[in-house]
Amino acid sequence: MYRRNYPDDPGMHNMNDRHTRTTFRRNATFFERIGNSCAGILIGTVLLFIASGLLFFNEGRAVQTAQSLDEGLASVVPLDNIDVVFDHNNGKLVHLTGKLKTDRVLTDSTYNIAVHAVHLKRTVEMFQWVEHQSKTEYNEGSHTRTETTYSYSQEWRSDLVRSVQFDNEFSHRNPTSMAVQSKTQTAHLVNVGPFQLSTGLVGKISNFKPVDGQLLTQPGDPNIHILDGYFIHSLNPMSPQVGDLRIKFEYAGLSGQSMMGDADIVSIVARQLGDQLKSYSTVAGDVLEMLYPGALSAKKMFAKEQSFNTVVTWALRFGGWLLMFIGFGCLTSIITTLVDWLPIIRDLVAAGVTILNLSLSISLSLTVIAIGWIRYRPLLGISILALAATPFIMSKFRRQHQGTARYP
Structure with missing residues (x-):
């Protein structure tokens, strides 16, 4: 059963720019819940x-x-001397530190922006209505009553908010498009010394900084204003209206020819092919192509990569365990469904099933991890496998101990 409350409906309560709608949903029967648990x-x-x-x-x-x-x-x-390209390093993995250089000036003619940098990013935001929801559910026997409260605020957003999906679109309409789009320009030829960087290395230059507000000049359009480092399309920038735009410019990889300051220094580890720096394929099967801002030794750069590898490894381990836990929750949901009509027993069984799912997911995760490690590091893999079996061993030992205590 479903009821949608309209403005003249008692179920819809107006409070400034906020209203609440009430809906009713029939609760699933016992056999329907059993069917859902089987699924x-x-x-x-x-x-x-x-x-x-x-x-x-x-x-x-x-x-x-x-x-x-x-x-x-x-x-x-x-490479201690990056002013000369030595042929004997051709095909080798090299490390160098130097200043970025590009001959191209990145420009945006609409806003009179010109920077000597590797990237120039234009970020466009629109002042729009944004809908917020909060739900409260009440179990009323055979039905569930849901009260959904909608509230609206005006915010600067870089994504286009579709007001047609609002519960109350009539007084909260947003434009369907932006007159100016966000975009990023990239210099095609970027060098460090005599070496030309590959597309992959150029893409790693991502330390974006805002263009200094003192370098922004007033465009010819009188409806475009400069405020706090933004170009604002508005009749009154101090009191923006829905549909107004604001544009921010950022750059990354300042070049040696720039008038904005000294060129950015970067450290690179890549394969030298003549005067070009490309990706390097290892015997183990990976591709190495590193670029970090600042002057870093090769040892520090590899240490950063090892740290990143560790973070990714543990993040994926957590993700895998979480999927295991949810999977066991789906498998055991039928147990709680069978007793969910008994209030006290239902809570006890739910707590016990949660503990069981936690133990099973941890043990199975460790088992799979151990199997993965056995191929590469057998001793560590076997140790992890033994750790995964610990809950089962302890459980068996506890049952044997209880049996001995009962029959001395």
Whole structure:
């Protein structure tokens, strides 16, 4: 059962720019919940397979990446003099530090912007209505009553908010498009010394900084104003209206020819091919192509990559375990469904099932991780596998101990 409350409906309460709608939903019967739980078993099984595949893949990826980084650090050749391209380094993994240089000036004629940099990013935001929702549900026997409160605010947003999807579109309409679009310009030829950077290395230059407000000049359009480093399309920039725009410019990779200051210094690890710097393929199977801002030694750059690899590894491990936990929750949902009509027993069973799912998901995750490690580091993998079996061993020992105590 569903009821939509309109403005003249008692179920809709107006409070400034806020209103509440009430809907009713018939609760599922006992047999429908059993059917949903059976469907959950299938979903849980699929989730367990996905989680196992993710965890196994992640361990192989982590070891391969670590081996590639160790290989790269052992073979990297430091270039102390980057003013000359030495042929004997051709094809080798090299490390160098120097200033960025590009001959191209990136411009935006509409706003009189010109920077000597690798990237110039224009970010456009529109002043728009934004809808917020909060829901409260009440179980009323055979039905569930849901009260949804809608509120509206005006915000600067870089994405286009579709007001046609609002609960109350009539007084909260947004424009359907932006007159100016966000975009990023990139210099095609970027060098450090005599070396030309690959597209991948240029893409790693991402330390964006705002264009200094003192360098912004007033455009010819009288409806475009400069305020706090933004170009604002508005009749009154101090009191923007829905549909007004504001534009921010940022740059990254300041070039040696720039009038905005000294060129940015970067450190690079890549393969030298003549006067070009490209990606380097390791024996382990990964591709190395690093660029960091500032003057960093090769050792520090590889240490940063190893740290990043560790973060990614643990993030994927957590994601795999979470999928395991949700999967076991789907598999065991039928247990709580069978007793959900008994209030006290229902709560006790739900707590016990949650603990069971937690234990099973941790044990299975450790088991899959151990299997993944056994291929690369057998001793550590076997140790993890033993740790995964600890809950089952302790459970068996506890049952044997209880049996002995009962029959001395």
